[in-house]
Amino acid sequence: MVACANTSPALPSPSHPMANPGYGKRPVGDEDPHADPDFAHLPPREAEIAVFVDHLDDGHAMGHKVLAAQHPRYGQQAMRTSLNRLAQAGHLRWIREHITVEDNTKRWVTRTYWSRTCRSEAWWEEFARKRNGRIVSGDLRPGLARTDEPELPEPELPEPELPEPEADPQAGPQGDPRAESGLEASASYLALAGIRDADPRMSLSASDCRSLASLAEEWLARGATPRDITRAVTEGLPATVDNPGGFARNRLENKMPPKKAKIRQKAAPRRARVTRAVICCMSCDADERTTRIVGGMCPDCLAEFEAAEAAEAAGELDAGYVPDTFLAVPDAVYEVVDVARRAAEVREAGGLRPRAGRAL
Numbered sequence: 564m565v566a567c568a569n570t571s572p573a574l575p576s577p578s579h580p581m582a583n584p585g586y587g588k589r590p591v592g593d594e595d596p597h598a599d600p601d602f603a604h605l606p607p608r609e610a611e612i613a614v615f616v617d618h619l620d621d622g623h624a625m626g627h628k629v630l631a632a633q634h635p636r637y638g639q640q641a642m643r644t645s646l647n648r649l650a651q652a653g654h655l656r657w658i659r660e661h662i663t664v665e666d667n668t669k670r671w672v673t674r675t676y677w678s679r680t681c682r683s684e685a686w687w688e689e690f691a692r693k694r695n696g697r698i699v700s701g702d703l704r705p706g707l708a709r710t711d712e713p714e715l716p717e718p719e720l721p722e723p724e725l726p727e728p729e730a731d732p733q734a735g736p737q738g739d740p741r742a743e744s745g746l747e748a749s750a751s752y753l754a755l756a757g758i759r760d761a762d763p764r765m766s767l768s769a770s771d772c773r774s775l776a777s778l779a780e781e782w783l784a785r786g787a788t789p790r791d792i793t794r795a796v797t798e799g800l801p802a803t804v805d806n807p808g809g810f811a812r813n814r815l816e817n818k819m820p821p822k823k824a825k826i827r828q829k830a831a832p833r834r835a836r837v838t839r840a841v842i843c844c845m846s847c848d849a850d851e852r853t854t855r856i857v858g859g860m861c862p863d864c865l866a867e868f869e870a871a872e873a874a875e876a877a878g879e880l881d882a883g884y885v886p887d888t889f890l891a892v893p894d895a896v897y898e899v900v901d902v903a904r905r906a907a908e909v910r911e912a913g914g915l916r917p918r919a920g921r922a923l
Contacts (some may be wrong), residue, residue, distance in 0.1 A: 574619050575619050575633065579623050580629060581622050581623060581624065582635075584622075586622070586624075586672070586674070586675075587621070587622040587623050587675065588616070588619050588623050588625050589621065589622075589674050589676050589871070590676070590677055591677070591682070593682055594678065601613075601617070601680075602614060602617075603651070604681070605649075605652060608637070609648045609649060611653060612630075612642065612645045612646075612649070613649055614636070615630070615634055616630070616649070616677060616811045623678075625675040627639055627643040630646075643846075646823060647846060647859070647860065650845045651858045651859065651860075652681055652691070653678070653682040653686075653687070654679070654680075654682075655675070655682060655845070655859065656675075656676050656690075656691075656845075656859055657673055657675060657676075657843045657845055657859070658673070658674050658676055658690075658694065658840055658841070658842055658843070659671055659672070659673045659840070659843045660694060660837045660840045661839040661840070662835050662836070662838070663835065663836055664833050664834070665833045666837070669838075673843060676690070684857065684858065687859075691841065692840070694837050694840035695837055695838070695839060696837060696838075697798060697836065698835070699836065700837050707708055715827050716867070749776065749780070749782035750783055750789070751776045751783055752776050752785070753774050753789070754789035754792045754793070755767055755771070755772040755775050755776065755779050755792070756772050757789060757793065758792070758797065761793045761797050762797040763801070763809045764797075764800055764804045765804060767808060767811060768808065770808070773838065774808065775811055778819075779792055782795075782815065785820045785821065786820065791820070792815070796810075796811050796814045842856045842858070842859070844860050844861040844864055845859045845860055846860055846861075846867075847863075847864055847865075849861040849864075881882065890912040
């Protein structure tokens with residue numbers, strides 16, 4: 564929907580660049596949706612550009628060079644002039660805000676505030692004053708308030724449910740280590756003790772399970788399961804295993820899984836606060852700390868702007884004339900120059916002999 568009958572159908576494209584986080588177009592809030600009379604009070608060019616800006620999303624870049632590159636009809640000079648006129652009409656202000664972060668990081672940032680409704684000078688001054696003290700977490704440029712990302716604790720693995728052991732006539736005098744009294748039934752110990760159920764050749768004694776428990780615990784810490792430990796120890800066994808404890812140690816050390824990537828959680832942005840807000844000039848770098856800003860401009864820029872407006876109103880400037888520098892793609896006029904002939908003319912004018920083959 565367009566906002567004025569005299570506007571171009573050109574509206575922002577989806578590819579319009581975004582500004583850095585916290586910058587770009589920022590609405591003042593508390594406004595009605597788009598409506599036809601919004602910009603009817605503006606000259607045709609300013610109304611067209613106002614519609615263009617009004618349809619930008621929050622955070623879209625608002626520099627006059629970016630707008631000119633995206634707008635199909637007007638160049639940088641026209642865009643800059645029109646933005647000044649929109650500021651004079653009460654639709655636009657640059658407000659410089661001093662930001663203080665929780666870690667005492669500080670910086671000045673310049674925001675571009677847009678209002679679909681015309682606002683008075685007093686309204687903008689009050690709006691800037693109300694910015695003071697506002698919390699602006701999440702509106703900061705990357706790196707302004709960066710924090711170290713906390714590591715989440717690794718989840719505890721449940722103890723595996725192992726089947727009740729059956730009597731093994733080949734177990735010999737060692738017996739079942741799970742039946743030993745006084746042993747702590749940790750997950751790593753039980754994982755080792757259960758290996759004998761998968762293959763009797765790897766009947767680990769209670770002493771073996773205690774000495775290998777630290778290796779099995781590291782396996783579990785790296786995300787392995789008791790089944791993974793059993794498979795690593797029993798796959799591809801020789802016909803006989805003379806030393807199950809030593810064989811298991813060798814397998815557990817050589818087949819140790821890689822460490823898990825630690826889970827990281829995106830750090831919440833630190834709280835930041837606006838400790839001062841001042842209106843600054845749309846045409847230069849001056850702000851309220853050094854001069855008075857009226858209509859979005861300092862006295863010098865305002866005088867220059869009003870002089871140009873008066874000259875146009877008096878007819879000294881053709882209001883309907885659009886200079887080439889105001890167009891997005893000026894019509895270039897090229898002069899074809901014979902470089903060799905021009906060089907020979909310059910040499911002749913300087914009293915030098917023409918080069919061979921270059922005589923006029």
